[in-house]
Amino acid sequence: MVLNFTKTDSIPVLPKRQNNLNKFSTYIMLSNQNNQLALQWKHQPSLQRNLKLYEEKHQEFSNLFCHQDKGIDIANFWRKVAFDESQLIATWEPSNKTQLAYEHLASYFEEKCYWAAKDLCKEPNANSWEEYLCIARLLVYNPLRLKEILVNYNFESANIDTYISKILTNHIKFSAEVNRFSRWRLLYKKIDKELIEALKVFGIIEPEISLIVFARKYFKQVYLINKVKNPTRITGKKWIAPEEEDFLQSAQCYNVEKVLPTAPHEVFVNSNKVTAKQIQDWMEVCIKALESYPISILPKFSLDALQLDGFEVKSELQVAEIEWEKISSTEDTREQGFLANQANSILSEQVQSMKLDDRKILLLYYGFGLNQKQLADRLGMNQSTISRYLTKSTIKLLEAIAKISQPQRWVKQYVRRWLENEYHAPVHSDLIQAALVSAIKKLVKEEREILQLYYGEQMDEIKIADQLGISLDEIATTLTRARNVLQQKVMQEINIWIKEYLEKWLGNYSKSLLKVVLKNEAKLGKKELKLEEQISLLEIYIQSQLY
Template identity: 85%
Template sequence: MVLNFTNVYSIPVLPKRRDNLNKFSTYIMLTNQNNQLVLQWKHQPSLQRNLKLYEEKHQEFSNLFSHDDKGIDIANFWRKVAFDESQSIADWEPSNKIQLAYEHLASYFEEKCYWAAKDLCKERNANSWEEYLCIARLLVYNPLKLKEILVKYNSQTANVDTYITNTLINHIKYSAEVNRFSRWRLLYKKSDKELIGALKVFGIIEPKISLIIFARKYFKQVYLINKVKNPTRTTGKKWIAPDEEDFSKSAQCYNVEKVLPTAPHEVSANSTKVTAKQIQDWMEICIKALESYPMSILPKFSLDALQLDGFEVKSELQVPEIEWEKISSTEDIREQGFLANQANSILSEQLQSMKLDDQKILLFYYGFGLNQKQLADKLGINQSTISRYLTKSTIKLLEAIAKISQPQQWVKQYVRRWLESDYHAPVYSDLIQAALVSAIKKLVKEEREILQLYYGEQIDEVKIASQLRITLNEIATRLNQAKNNLQEKLMQEINIWMKEYLEKWLSNYSKSLIKLVLKNEAELINKELKLEEKIFLVERYIQNQLY
């Protein structure tokens, strides 16, 4: 169900925070219940742990923390920590204690952001409340700006709560009057990584995340031309709200591009056309998610500036980078895949059972990094002989790996289960699922289309036949052909993985063995050997092992 955030509504009530632990470690989360905006407090585990650490290790803080009426005093405590120019850190304190101090203050000032925005709405349009709240939060979550404000604070004239609230009200008024803030600028400027992180915290999951990210790509293009770069716009109105035409054109671009092989799998898996209203709803969800999530509204330059000042920025709110449009193929994933730990012992046994010449050539080729010609010159053997030995030995080892993985026995069932259960939202950390997504993009248009209709939209064969104007037999033929091609392409990919795995295994094994042999030779102490001498020592070692 698409959430509708565009309705006029009253300002939601902010729940009270029970104790000091919550007052200094939670942030406001905007959620939707029954199409009504609701505010909740979201915990930040890293801040909770830091509070408990200081409660245990710092006597002054512990005394303050035990009294719920000492919120202002605790805020002043963190203000002193944040202003500690000596940068002194006790043995028990975290290395990023100043950054955490600013996060505690921002968490505490969340309530002041709410009340400042709400008070302003008494004399202004209540529909601007969300915008006002975001303006205020952008300020308190910017450590550099917050520092500038707190430096000017004079405890003799007002308490810190009153001072911050008045400062936020003035800042919101100024920002709103000169159009310095726009929710649409926030949406336009944030990276895919930041937006994905915010959407996840907001409760959006795949495949909807990929659909939203893809939609924003085309909304940004349309919005840039129609609004931001439009020569007819009023000066100072760069980030004005989009209109129905902007969303309509965005939907048109989305629907044209979604059928191309370059579109993310989650997008192409659903052939239903999106509407302008759907694009608008998705963009509103993005804005809500970004406004709710502190790490999304924190300007990047602030963190950069803090690091220049010696701050260490570490927060559990940081989101791992997600390349939504790419398939991961790192070596770490490959090593953790279906080629499990038993491959090492079986490959070692196979290598050690080979003839002396086969072992030597493999070890020298992979261990010393010599090419075939160099190796032929060193061993006094024809290059063609070297090539033949390498090919024969590699095939033997690949056959050993194939006996472990036995892909021919499980690929067919795996493809069937994946199509039925995970086609909509593949798990890209699973190398085999990522390979299947890549394989689908290489299928012909008719095969991709039949998979999208049958497994993506789960339309039955009779309706598909009617929609495509072909017979049921043709539907069955296309489905079988598409599945067979997926199986074949997956087998091809598995063969590539096995070769790559073997290449890396042989390199690591050979280099480790050579290092061990040379280390164990007593005459090598404080002596640099030539390559020929190293080859001789390794060859002698192999020969001794065989006899």
Template identity: 40%
Template sequence: MLNQLPILSNLQHLVHRFYMYMTVDNSIGPKAIQWKPELHLQRNIDLYKTQHDQFAALLHQKNEQGLVQFWLDMALNNLPSKYNWEPENRIDKAWGHLTLYCEESCYRAASKVWRENQCKCWEEYIFLARCLIYDPVKFRVILAKYDPNISPLYAYIIEVLRKTIKDEGAVAKFSKWRLLCKKSNKELKEALIRYGICEPEVSRFLFACKYFKQVYQFNKIQNPATRRGQRWVEPDSNDFQEAAQYYNAEKVLAIAPHQVAVGKNVTGEQLQGWMETCITALQNYPQSIAPSISLEVMGAVSCKIESDGGFDVEIEDSTPEQESLCQRTDVVLQHEFLALNDDQKEILYLYYGLGWNQKQIAAKFAVTQGAIARRLHTIERKLINALYSLKQPPQWVTGYVTSWLNYNYETPDYSDLIQAALVTAVKQLNTQSQDLLRLYYGQKLDTNAISNQLHLLPDTVNELLSQTNYELEIALLKELDIMIRNFLNIWLAKQYKNINDYNSNSQSKHLILT
């Protein structure tokens, strides 16, 4: 947390204010605020500088009011008329220029409030200011009320932000418990991660915070005995104990995150420690004031961020092994596809190529709909078995489930479809099986401790663990079967689309030639 205001460095040219944002630099000496360019907005400025004579002339004026009015006219009134060389999203870019222009006003407004009242970290004040200017709805309302005949835009914005910060940042409102209650789950999660908290603790903290907020709201905020102006009072041990009871009761339900369900029950003292950690994380959030931090949080207020090339997203290239598997998959399917008889190929063409339903196909072949359904199933099963021969799931699933239980049970990777399927499979087990997994793989208890807790013989515990592992393997094989079916449907649809496209092109060429 900052105990003094960082120094704001000066910009070399007034036009820089329309495409540069503030960031804290503490690499050398005291903290200072540096300016960094938003690249897609810088490119937009360069475009207008070379293509728009009136805009180029404004760059040579002594103040930026002409540039301000240029972007205001475009953002609010879509003026002047659009030229062919201008970007299609020129209005969005105009709003971006005006938003960054108000960055310095955020600093000035936060500085004024902080000098009057230093009860809160200065970064929290500037965060409140940025929340306002990066909210497209509120920012539009503010600018619509601006009168250039009364004051320059930067002075107008400073006054608006100063009042907003003072209102939002009143001393009574800056209780640390208010901070915890008012922050969204998205903000809290990001703050915890930036503070160094990892899974499964992040999910458990968020789940606990949900019930603490409910208890605190009812016991303290809405309590008639609480005096006005003293709403954000200190919670007592009963509040934490009650929240812990809700946590323990709800963690066994299907709605609870997997990381919560597999963990231990918590006490009131533990939950209080979790909430204190959450508050500390929030108080140190954000640790810099770059827009990338504030802008991510703007999702809570539906702020649209357009990078337009300003941020590069790296996509991991496919490995040679993955490419080889894709190629082998296509070869195997093509081989099996060509080996089908004429009736089977026609059924597939009608179903995937022309989009006929089973009833229509049955009428063409003079058979029942059930017969067509069985033929489709037979064909699909043949193709699925061909895919199974490539990776042989029955051989690797057992080892995969065992490895996942030992190493990823508490912190599954939900971006991995197989791990996500295993989490779903765990929730579908009976209560005893879930308890066994939670105790053995989640809490790392040995079979003797589990047998004492569940009043089972150690041999029975081992048998049940083996049975549970087997149930997860079966569930995973079923899910893989569904995944392969979905992939096969996509492959067949694409196959017949290519055939249709080829036929259409051939007919077009024939018509041209004749």
């Protein structure tokens, strides 16, 4: 539920949280409703999952959780979990239970932050409510500071709600009086990764995110010189708001730098020059996004925050499968899985059909990391012979993979489709698209300019010829040449990925054979074997196989 401004003041109404699940798993989100600031509660799925887990597995918590008037008691429960010095973890509990306990408390204290900020706004000469709210939230979402506060809590003197409200009020007063807090300092200090994360949750999408982050880069430079390092500014005083001249200078820097190859692709392909007003609007969006989103306020200590940044934990056995997806031209995951299985099957057949020496050299080289000299000494061959065998075997396997992926059949169409549909806002996590962006930056100036006019501004060839004063034939030739360069770049990258995939596959294949050998040895009662013994056993195993 979202409500707009009250009639008595300009502070938006905070909707009530109806149950304990919401009270301990949501945070305040600022939004615009009919051009007015409004508040709503945003769910954190990780906290919801944790609450349901404890409700199911922990009897004491379950008894508290079913009563909607037990918010204070539930807060004290999470305080005990956070302060559990033994850190004993039940088999069902998450390994990061302490961290989650602090996040539940911060979520619960969101309402206290709102009311402390609102009450202080009633005083004469008060600062803005948004500033007070951000000061309070910065405190409760800092687990180190929150721990310091809760250590001193005495449940006999006051309940935890009253205690936290008093702490927040005093903290806001102190921070505001000594001018320690500034929304412009918040904007200046946050790193790009946190800002991007906050903008995404705030509803901003590409390519605007890249434009905003690029604009902040130059705003920070101007603001640092004109305001932060200004000789007239007293050290320790609040970071003051920028002026129109600061935004104007930022826009000038932006427009000069946007045409350089070092500028982000999304910035370069946006032909419009930005104005001082646009820079100012973007910076306000940044501040609101950072003030709204708690994960952008608190330190990066949670797995959820890492996942939002695109970080994933992968096991070693998953690597080859993930690498294979790079060279697949289809978006159908079932077909990708089929291609991966097909590659595994064909490569296995190819290795098994090789002569004994070829197979042994290949598996020892990729499976144990033996170099060519070590292999030559071990097998009684010349190093040149080892090199020739490796080259011949590797080429044979690479050709087998190439027959599956067939990049020569789909790369040309892929590049054309990407230029037409995704040129403005490429997906940088897609390695093929990232390779295309990199290749565009390496084109000569004339090729980049014509590509930008044709695909970026959707200008036809006649208008481009008129604007640049060149013939239609030159336009067509340049476009064809640029597309060919991009296609070659993609083909080069695919060849690299295929080679990387093959190396990982051979390593995993060798290890899988070794596991079979070691398993058989373990059945015979033999203990852990040294590397040299493992290599010898694998050689014997390979030689014993009849295909």
